[in-house]
Amino acid sequence: MRSLLIAKREFFTAFDSPVGYVVLALFPALASALFFVLGPLFLVGETSMRDFFSWIPWLLVVLAPAIAMRIWAEERRSGTEELLLTFPFQLGHLVLGKFFGAWAILGVALLFTAGVPLTLELLGDLDWGPVLGGYVSAMLLGGASLAIGLYLSACTSNQIVAWLLGVVVLMFFNLIGGAATTSAMPPSVGRILLSLDFGEHFHSITRGVIDFGSVAFYFGVMAVFLCANGLVIERRRWS
Amino acid sequence: MSSSSAPASNAASGVPAASSAAPVVSVRGLVKNYGEVQALRGVDFDVPAGSVLGFLGPNGAGKTTAIKILCGYLAADAGTVTVCGLNVASHALQVKQRIGYLPENNPVYTDMRVEDFLRFAARARRLRGKAVQQGIDRVVVQTGLAEVYRRSVGQCSKGFRQRVGLAQALIHDPELLVLDEPTNGLDPLQVVEMRALIRELGQTKTVMITSHVLPEIEALADNVVLIHQGEKVADGPLETIAAEHGGRLPARCTIACSEEQLQELLKDCQATFLDQRHASFASAFEQVQSAMVEVDGPEGLAALAKTAAAKGYPILELTPMGGSLESLFQSLRSGGQT
The missing domain is CATH 3.40.50.300 (P-loop containing nucleotide triphosphate hydrolases)
Known part of the structure; x- marks a missing residue:
């Protein structure tokens, strides 16, 4: 419940800022445009969202840091971090509250893409299993990306720096298991790199089969970076 | 917890x-x-x-x-x-x-x-x-x-x-x-x-x-x-x-008199120069001395005004500097209070 108070504040603050609206408008617009305009939908004549979801990891590389960049960095820049940390909150509640707030914003952004499957349903017979799997997968990937973004936002008081670092780190996690990287490595190292690749886990879920290893991977990334986020804040008390 | x-x-x-x-x-x-x-x-x-x-x-x-x-x-x-x-x-x-x-x-x-x-x-x-x-x-x-x-x-x-x-x-x-x-x-x-x-x-x-x-x-x-x-x-x-520690009070004074007369006046009132701001200039009066001085609290300030008036030196300004925090700290530290 204590986290919910923080989550609500983060969520509604996003709708008070122009950046929030730009993010919420841009993400569905780009996702839809990439799918309908650049994708092969009208060439293959198949009502599937596979191509739509193939763009999601790359859109999240930009979107997740954009949502997360403000959350700690702005508190620190404006001094409200001091106010927040002297309220009787446990640090875990603050970290989780901010994460859930950011995750809810991402949920709304994904909800705004609901026009895509609804349009496809009108055009033909859409198989909703992979669609739901895709959205679940996007939320999990988004959660992991946001946890990284929040950690980086806690490391700086500059939102732009937080965003840029977030983009770089997420690019790294999306490219790490690519053929260009793994083919240059010994097979055992290549397998480890592939197991850390965000896109690899994402696509395994979007196939419509819940892969518990991938779900656990995303929750593991969230746990690691949220703990790191808490440690960064706590460490500042001692510096 | x-x-x-x-x-x-x-x-x-x-x-x-x-x-x-x-x-x-x-x-x-x-x-x-x-x-x-x-x-x-x-x-x-x-x-x-x-x-x-x-x-x-x-x-x-x-x-x-x-x-x-x-x-x-x-x-x-x-x-x-x-x-x-x-x-x-x-x-x-x-x-x-x-x-x-x-x-x-x-x-x-x-x-x-x-x-x-x-x-x-x-x-x-x-x-x-x-x-x-x-x-x-x-x-x-x-x-x-x-x-x-x-x-x-x-x-x-x-x-x-x-x-x-x-x-x-x-x-x-x-x-x-x-x-x-x-x-x-x-x-x-x-x-x-x-x-x-x-x-x-x-x-x-x-x-x-x-x-x-x-x-x-x-x-x-x-x-x-x-x-x-x-x-x-x-x-x-x-x-x-x-x-206990900060009895001396800094003050700014501007008095129409010669430099020697000001020094004598300060001596009479047990006041001292904080001389870095001391200036002598001419104005409507023949000679004017402007200086930062230190007196023994408000009583010392009153004594300075009274003595200057008694000697017939017009006082153009006499402003207590409100016992500056820094001077109080200087006084406390020089007194070895830690």
């Missing part, structure tokens, strides 16, 4: 009640380093229940660091801080619940409306149900926020924004109110209003207020703790400290 050592609970906040006999704040051997810089070097002081304590020191003395440790924002490298008998390090949440804190520069969420910000602060301070609205209604009256209640915090004037900061600190009716430089950046009228508000609050609460402005502390505090370069240099009532 254990609260097993804390006594029974208070209805409004669900927080354990404290013993009234002990000081509300007790600080012992407080040490804090920022890398190589020693911000606090073993500071000790108490804040008696029901008093207004002025925490006084020049900028960079360590006041804000001590306050941040007391409020749980920073961790101490050594020493203990107890608030209402609870150790800040081991009972952080309970201590935070008992403190109302207005940080320096008053950080507030400028994107929120005053009403929403106070509601958020109330819930953050663990108020529930009807207590939330009751708390808001009380502080809106107390701090005079009715006219900006529905306005965005960012659209409020600096004075109102400071009141919003004070309101959030008061919303849970805390036992201890900690105000870090509460009049910083306010215009003179707002300073007067804020001081009146703090004086009123000081009648019912234990208040700890930091400032680098001596008259501010003189106007508000019963007792003061003077801190300089991370060390406590004195504590007690300000008049006592000033009488």
Whole structure:
């Protein structure tokens, strides 16, 4: 419940800022445009969202840091971090509250893409299993990306720096298991790199089969970076 | 976070009640380093229940660091801080619940409306149900926020924004109110209003207020703790400290006389030159001397005026410099008080 108070504040603050609206408008617009305009939908004549979801990891590389960049960095820049940390909150509640707030914003952004499957349903017979799997997968990937973004936002008081670092780190996690990287490595190292690749886990879920290893991977990334986020804040008390 | 050592609970906040006999704040051997810089070097002081304590020191003395440790924002490298008998390090949440804190520069969420910000602060301070609205209604009256209640915090004037900061600190009716430089950046009228508000609050609460402005502390505090370069240099009532350590009063004087006559005048009044500002110039009078001098308190100043008048030297200016904080600290430190 204590986290919910923080989550609500983060969520509604996003709708008070122009950046929030730009993010919420841009993400569905780009996702839809990439799918309908650049994708092969009208060439293959198949009502599937596979191509739509193939763009999601790359859109999240930009979107997740954009949502997360403000959350700690702005508190620190404006001094409200001091106010927040002297309220009787446990640090875990603050970290989780901010994460859930950011995750809810991402949920709304994904909800705004609901026009895509609804349009496809009108055009033909859409198989909703992979669609739901895709959205679940996007939320999990988004959660992991946001946890990284929040950690980086806690490391700086500059939102732009937080965003840029977030983009770089997420690019790294999306490219790490690519053929260009793994083919240059010994097979055992290549397998480890592939197991850390965000896109690899994402696509395994979007196939419509819940892969518990991938779900656990995303929750593991969230746990690691949220703990790191808490440690960064706590460490500042001692510096 | 254990609260097993804390006594029974208070209805409004669900927080354990404290013993009234002990000081509300007790600080012992407080040490804090920022890398190589020693911000606090073993500071000790108490804040008696029901008093207004002025925490006084020049900028960079360590006041804000001590306050941040007391409020749980920073961790101490050594020493203990107890608030209402609870150790800040081991009972952080309970201590935070008992403190109302207005940080320096008053950080507030400028994107929120005053009403929403106070509601958020109330819930953050663990108020529930009807207590939330009751708390808001009380502080809106107390701090005079009715006219900006529905306005965005960012659209409020600096004075109102400071009141919003004070309101959030008061919303849970805390036992201890900690105000870090509460009049910083306010215009003179707002300073007067804020001081009146703090004086009123000081009648019912234990208040700890930091400032680098001596008259501010003189106007508000019963007792003061003077801190300089991370060390406590004195504590007690300000008049006592000033009488014991800071009897000499700097003053600016401009008198129509020759330099020799001024020196003779100062000698007669046991005043001394603070000669760096001494200037001699001609004006409508034949010769005018302008100098910073040091006299024996207000009586010495009166004696200087009286003697100059008796000698027939027109006084063009005689301004006491208000016992500057720096000169008081210089006096305290040169007297070996640490």
